Amino acid sequence: MSQIDIVIDNMTFTAEKGSLLIDLLIKHDLKVPYFCYHEALGADGNCRMCMVEIEGQKRPQIACDTLIKEEMVVRTKGENIDGVRRDILELELINHPIDCPVCDQAGECKLQDFYMDYGLYESNIKQSDKVHHRKHIDLGSSVILDQERCVLCARCTRFTSDITKTHELGIIGRGDHACVSTMPGKKLDNPYAMNIVDLCPVGALTSKDFRFQQRVWFLTSSPSICHGCAKGCNIFIDHNREKYKDETIYRFRPRENQQVNGFFICDEGRLSYKKLQDNRQLDMILNGKSCEEAEALEAYRNLLEAGSGKIVILADANLYTEELEMIQIYAQKLGATLSSPMVSDLDDAFADEWLKSSQRASNAKAIEKLGIMTDLPDEKIALLINFNHPNTVSIDAERVISFRTNQQKEPADLILPLAVFSESSGTLTNEDGIEQYCPKVITRNDPAPTVIEWMIRCQEEVE
């Protein structure tokens, strides 16, 4: 395929001959409305919104079904084409309930966006004349369907038939009675189901987990990396700090990265944001009682100096590489054995061929690269310092210091709260060796220290 020049809105663009016009328009941010097209799902041509004018063609053409060819001259705007889009939009809205005030999609709804761009007409359609469909259907997998808000773009059904190949959804019926549905009595049930909520351009599919929690225009989207497994799927963390409240994460959404996760993430990863907020370890606990930081640091030093014997440090393989490096240096300094036991992390029940890795530790590759051992020394342990390792192996130690993000049952002499990944920053290396930087997103009112902050504080006291 050769690169050719074409003209769009009096500007020249270079594109691959035979490629889709709509991809070029999207790439260069040339405004074109569309519902059914999606880069992951391809063209379907059903919504008819992405109309453009092409010189030499007597009728407007849809950009998602137009192949780029030599000497093409395209117009994406102007009175004529805006009128065409307005007309089709009006039809999309004919049987739509126009319930934006109570719709959870409001603010990120393509119908709303396009209405502001091309619509702005007076409607004289009476509610009583509309075709009515079923509302708030619990499809399963935490997805709620409102058939009346649906524009039948078939993105969700194409996702379940072409991407997950689980075939739970389909458009049934005919004409303006057509609607998205599962088989009667059957549920939407696949580990990626909630992606259809993101795919849905309107308020037809909403997340049971997110709906009515927050208006989207209050949310800030920050890029991050999912820590659910070693795949390292790219995500957005959508968060907000309401007045007088703490910074809160409302949802994870997939962020496109063709090298890693494409357009999607798994549901388990999507819902894993809860772990960043629920059941957090907030207090410093010394011998079962809350204490102040000065007391805790003194206790730390005392535990460290309480006697000779083997010191073992456990490090969670979800910690950032920078944190692991610092722990590694610290271990050398203490003459301690550093380990990140792996065995319990392999999860075949979770794994699949796509985005879910059996290696649940998101930075396991860094453990390997840093040469950190992954089995436990079987000698007698005098002091165990655990950096958030989900230690399920019963380790018999005389004294235990535990840095924790979340509350755990395992007893420890000293428990110190630790920042979760969204409250810290650093690098992860995914299972394919791709290094990805993860910025700090959340600043809590009363932040738990990060590993690095703890290291500094603890070592200041030691020296």
Next chain:
Amino acid sequence: MSFEFTKENLEKIEALKSRYPSPKALSLPCLWMAQYQERYISLEAIETIGDLIDLPPMEIYRVATFYTMFNLEPVGKYHIQLCKTLSCALCGKAEMLNHLKNRLGLSPGESSSDGAFTLTQVECLGSCGTAPVMQINDQYYENLTPEKIDIILDSLEEGS
């Protein structure tokens, strides 16, 4: 509840497979056979067809809901389908409908309580030259008059 095709139908399906480039082509023929076998298409039948022709049940369900002749719920023993499109409408369809409604005590879309009759209005039956027309099950009845309808229904009632 489960559905199984009769041995005869299974043989027909196997024979038809050799006539098509893909077994997927058989969704309509199989749906027809299921409907003749049970008078309607059950979800169990859809599952069975899916196994036979290598299609997910949802794909067959989508198909079954697209075509108006497939009944996903049981209909009467005699499914009376009166054509309502233009040529029939021009030639007295309204009168025929009234007659059928009065005679059967049914409105379009309803079935009689004994399960004998279902009355439906349908779009063009492709019999415009002999309007008005109705179809009862697979049989066309053309050039209808109220008297003719009575004779037809009398004979069906006698038969049932």
Next chain:
Amino acid sequence: MKACQIVSRKFHIDQSYRLETAKEHGAYNTLKEAFALSPVEIIKTIKESGLRGKGGGGAPAGAKWMLMPQDDERSSYLAVNCDESEPGTFKDREIISKDPHLLIEGIIITCYAIKSHDAYIYIRGEYYQFQKILQEAIDEAYTAGILGERVRGEAYRMDITIHRGAGAYICGEKSALLESMEGKRGHPRLKPKQKEPEWYFGNPTLVNNVETIASIPYIIKHGAEGYREFGTERSPGTLLFAMSGHVETPGIYEAEFGTPMFDYINYYGGGIRNGKKLKAVIPGGASTAVLTADEVACATLDYEHMRVVGSALGTGGMIVMDEDTDMVEALKNLLEFYHHESCGQCTPCREGTGWSDTILQRVLDGRGSSEDIDKLLELASIMDGKTICVFAPAVAIVIRSFIGKFRDEFEAKVTA
């Protein structure tokens, strides 16, 4: 009226659907001649005959056949369109029930020309009683060695399979028909970017109407010139024109292209029923622009002249309406049809057909206004030229012609 019997020759013969009877009247006689020709020679003859597709579009059949690859590893297929769902059209059922062997003969020749061994006849689900006649004819042909491994002893395998639809007008659209034959919903496909055959499971496929295929044996027997003895220069041959509605003797009558419409209606249809006056005719199945009595008076039944009067020949199925016809009710009837039959795949059609039906209902309920009539016209232009297939543009034509020509009747409903 010039008598012509290219496809209707055996219609009046008793039991002409039986192989024995059909053979007595010359069925399958052209097979020998056809097999003596090369496939390319047959296609050339069809092209020279000027045969046009008789399913409604009127595209030259020869050009369509030439799109079929003569050398391709993939199998080629023929799909015969017997969906016949266009209101006012009921001609193909005459062929399959009165002369099915003529169709079979045409299928064999067509398949030989496009190097196909498998033909499907896609028949609308409602036509089951006619399908049974056709199936019996096919079975007889198998038994007689006309179909099967060796067509009449020639080294040519030929299988014909009837594929039954199940109630969907849109399946008459050729790509929707193929989708349906692939076991799917009848959704029309996006149009190809260049001229190419149709595709059935990725294999090159020819889709032709029943009557088109049934015309082939005559052309083979009488040559391109023989066919051109009928009709006009650009619309050669004949069509099984149909008449329904307010005429004395509705039915199917084969006539040559170029026949004046008025003469046809009077000669074959016996004029308007009950001595009434003519008001309007929908000339070629519901999806063509309605003609007023004045337009009918100067219309002739061929593709070119029907365009001149602002309509189309379509399927040649005329729906005749007398002076008492309420044109608003008539349009409502058709809009209900389109509303019911829209496949729902693309937005302008799915929403436009339903919405126009709703608006007209409002008008008929006495809740309408002049703006509603304008809104219908606006909807017509929204539906025109923006959809995947020609269903919605056809609805646009219907709405425009009814309101354009009978606006006073619509206005009367909203001011009363």
